[in-house]
Amino acid sequence: MVEISTSILSVEKGNEAETFMLLEKSKTDYFHIDVMDGKFVKKDTYQQMREYSEYIKRISNLPLDIHLMVEDIDTAVEVFSAVEPNIITFHLEACKSKEEVMKNIQEIKEKGSRVGIAIKPETPVEDVYEYLPYIHMCLIMTVEPGKGGQTLITDMLSKIKRLKEYIEKENIEIDIEVDGGINLKTAPRVKEAGANILVAGTAILKAVDYKVIIDELKE
Ligand code: DX5
Numbered sequence: 230m231v232e233i234s235t236s237i238l239s240v241e242k243g244n245e246a247e248t249f250m251l252l253e254k255s256k257t258d259y260f261h262i263d264v265m266d267g268k269f270v271k272k273d274t275y276q277q278m279r280e281y282s283e284y285i286k287r288i289s290n291l292p293l294d295i296h297l298m299v300e301d302i303d304t305a306v307e308v309f310s311a312v313e314p315n316i317i318t319f320h321l322e323a324c325k326s327k328e329e330v331m332k333n334i335q336e337i338k339e340k341g342s343r344v345g346i347a348i349k350p351e352t353p354v355e356d357v358y359e360y361l362p363y364i365h366m367c368l369i370m371t372v373e374p375g376k377g378g379q380t381l382i383t384d385m386l387s388k389i390k391r392l393k394e395y396i397e398k399e400n401i402e403i404d405i406e407v408d409g410g411i412n413l414k415t416a417p418r419v420k421e422a423g424a425n426i427l428v429a430g431t432a433i434l435k436a437v438d439y440k441v442i443i444d445e446l447k448e
């Protein structure tokens with residue numbers, strides 16, 4: 230059974246209360262918080278995602294799945310640890326050295342969250358192998374990070390498969406999360422490739438009934 234992490238990137242200001250409540254009732258497993266700093270990616274969602282996660286923290290016990298698309302990971306870890314997220318994921322491409330990656334992993338753990346590392350479509354999956362024993366999740370971006378509503382890059386299916394084969398061969402216990410362009414058509418393909426946590430924003434938020442789409446994505 231896969232888990233669903235609903236991206237709240239495109240939740241309209243003003244509808245957030247009702248939307249978050251509906252998503253909770255519809256049994257999303259996580260809220261996926263897309264933090265963008267306007268530097269690592271063009272869009273800047275920092276303030277809005279901070280407000281939304283503080284609000285969700287107040288009204289829901291569902292776990293927060295923080296996806297940092299930022300250059301200054303230290304500051305973002307400080308800021309978003311305040312909402313006691315279940316997991317904080319940072320981008321390998323935002324780190325300048327192995328030491329920096331290891332420091333980020335340690336800092337996030339010290340804050341009491343699980344740790345994820347995300348890689349962009351053009352980053353080889355082999356680049357993350359050395360960190361897998363120290364983290365809880367690997368996020369394979371199936372679109373270029375920076376906005377919702379894009380089409381899944383099908384080349385990523387073999388990347389997910391390679392990662393799955395590697396962690397099985399090495400006996401590493403780790404979640405594989407995929408993010409971007411996940412819908413009823415692409416979900417079966419990423420699941421078959423080995424993903425066990427699916428992020429979806431557009432496919433869920435544009436649906437008439439969140440519960441129906443979340444159940445179908447989970448199947
Ligand atoms: C993109 C974000 C994704 C995105 C997913 O940079 O990391 O989480 O919001 O949105 P959809 O499901 O619309 O592709």
Ligand code: ZN
Binds near residue numbers: 428
């Ligand atoms: Zn995301």
